[in-house]
Amino acid sequence: MSDQTIPVSGSLQAAYPQRGTMLEWLHGWIVTVDHKKLGILYITYALFFLLVGGVEAMLIRIQLMAPHNHVISPEMYDELFTMHGTTMVFLVGMPILFGFANYLVPIMIGARDMAFPRLNAFSFWLTAFGGLLLYYSFLGGFGLYGMGNAPDVGWFAYAPLTGKVFSPGHNVDYWALALIVSGFGTVGTAINIIATTVSLRCKGMTFFRMPLFVWILLVVSALTLVTITPLTAAQVMLLLDRYLGAHFFDAQAGGSPMLWIHFFWIFGHPEVYVLVLPAFAIANEVIPVFSRKAIFGYPAMVAASVGIGFTSLAVWAHHMFTVGMSSAGNSFFVISTMVVGIFTGIKVFNWLATMWGGSITFSTPMLFCTGFLFQFLIAGLTGIMLAVAPWDWQLHNSYFLIAHFHYALVGAIIMCIFAGFYYWFPKATGRMMSETLGKWHFWVFVIGFHMTFDTMHFVGLLGMPRSIYTYEPNRGWDTLNLIISIGAFVQAVGVLIFVWNLVHSYVRGKLAGPDPWDAWTLEWATPSPPPSYNFVVEPEVRSRRPLWDIKHPNDPDWKYEQ
């Protein structure tokens, strides 16, 4: 099965073009408008910053290993946690997921490229320069403090701490400008994905035959358009405050710091779903294939994704239960937040039902998705706890909150991203990733993850707030923080195994063939790696699983799908 291309009409058998000189090769990557190459560029870029953000996390954990530690100065610590958060959200989470989208959306809908290939390249390079600008802050523009100018106001950058009075250097400017630049790139990609899914689907690919991955990326892209824009607007207002004497957030001149908090979370909460929905998208592809069953309740999964998209626009103030809203206001955001739990519940049950009665093989991608299911369950339930507003008055801005969102961002999103790597690496490179190293990666990472983030819940319940560079001894936090730090190092070892696996498998990996997982969506009908323009002739599909239909001509899906 795996040594031959599936004979979907229109798949291209041609050999991959020969590599030229090094310079030609580099030039090819820089001027490329091929969605697959851009996807790989996005992913490589994000992977690099994942390591950088990881190093920042390690430094944070070294500092917090013991009370009254003095490894890093308070100023440096503030820069580290701000850069860690900003990096992981804007330079890792979004680019890596848009990288997967870039690579997979056109090929999954039987298209030859994105709708606007040149815009695609432009968006990537904007995003890339945004990231470089953000990190240039460590070197450039020495400010009043006589040290680097890395942003140091938290990734949430609450006003008026960001005002010229309280942040006289260029820290805030780097933060705002870098994110404005990369934000434009993100919006460009989102428009591109929407246009591609709406207008480039192949023959027979109706909306309700699109793979769930594509559906979710459509929702995510729409959500991106309405979330990134308020952030960009707020950052422009902030820069006006700082340089042109506007007083939007400047409290001393009658401005409103509350306005910033609203703006930030109107961006910030949907942003969480911009990040987590693509993780669901990956799980939606991996779980059925390794359970050998069609996804259970496809229409319900689509509805739940769209539902999450809309609901996520009405929950932002659950980040604001402590700012002093009215009791009616607080109650509204309690109920709207809990509604999200209903939708995600539907998803979790549908995944379970997909596995139910299946024939599950725990290859590395499925292993990561199983870990995801378990950890996402906990992340969701601690989310419900945080939605209980009076309890949130205790938990908010404590390490419990940090534990909760790392459970979502690492325990769910990063786990799914790892699953996505192991699943699609053979498609993108033509070589399998090592299963042995993959299992080592999984177990080491999961053990470190639980040491770190399970423990964080407890230290938060014991009253430890976030964003502090050191803490008092004798508060019951010492041992727990040591465990958290050790866990962080174990996770780092896991990530290094992963990186080694990537490099090793790229060079030495087993040849994959076009369809190593015996999967069902169109990308597996092309050779690995797929040639430029993917398909010679536009493929034609009759169901959600075109390759299933070909492999089971006596029992095709289109007989059963409504």
Place this chain on the structure above:
Amino acid sequence: MQHPLSPSRIRSGLSLALCFCAFAWRAFAEGPDSIPNTFAPASTPTHEIFDLSLFALTVTGAIFVSVAALLTFVCIRYHNSRSNPTNEPPQVYGSLQVELAWTVIPILIVVVLFLTTARIIFAIQDEPEPANALNVTVIGHQFWWEFRYPSYGIVTANELHIPVSTPQQPEPTFLRLISADVDHSFWVPQLAGKTDLIPNHPNELWMDPHEPGLYLGQCAQFCGVEHAKMLIRVYADTPADFAAWIKDQQQPASNDPAVAVGRRIFETQACMVCHTIKGTRALGTVGPDLTHLMSRATLAAGAALNTPANLRAWVENPATFKPGCLMPAMHLSNQQVDALVAYLSTLR
């Protein structure tokens, strides 16, 4: 045959470990008073929050146990150990009935949880202020707390004294929270949930400690370099102790002629620009009021204990305890520092 390290086994192991953690943690949570444990409530609002949190924990715990059990079961039961599957399992595409069930049941759970939550929100947040309540204005500064008692004419810093409130003699404290510079958040876990101090947006918070004692907390909203050293100490005093404390604080600053040199340094150096000592020329309002400095157990918003050695080190160079704090080192001579510390030590 199941692999000894199969995901399901690891998962059940982890659940056991979690339970163990919960017990171990419960055991030491009963430990020293210095732990600002959110699960050791000591006032009416925190008791209400605690009861609500137990309810929410029970509901979410039940969901966790059932879904995790289901997941584990599925992983074990439908695990295909054969490396080469021959037949595909029967394909099931969905079922309206089960999908309705797992939509409706969560909706019911959410309704119950929401109604319970809303009741507590209104109970705590809209609690009317009784006539005998103590009013304190809390002003957040980069990186310290100012406490003003308008009805007593007292201004103090970082250590809040409030009366115990018993069912026989209820006397809750209502705090008005404002900020002098950036956002802060007032959080003393055993006495009240946190509430932010936001410029141009006054907030309110109330607490009624049931037992006398010291309750610890700290700023919970990142406010700049020394956010970590913006600690709060709340002393819940018996009525007699509280009355005595009020009486002491209302006295003007002691004026001991033996330390006149130190006082003169205070009044002629930049100290007086930022600090107030009642009854002297020092009327600054940028830093903490020092009229009764020696009545406080700590210096620099809890960054150091208020001992003579620490006080000297602090005056000489504040960065010793709090690098990045807004008080500058005054570059005084050793004799000047000695005289100044001798004077400050008389401010009981």
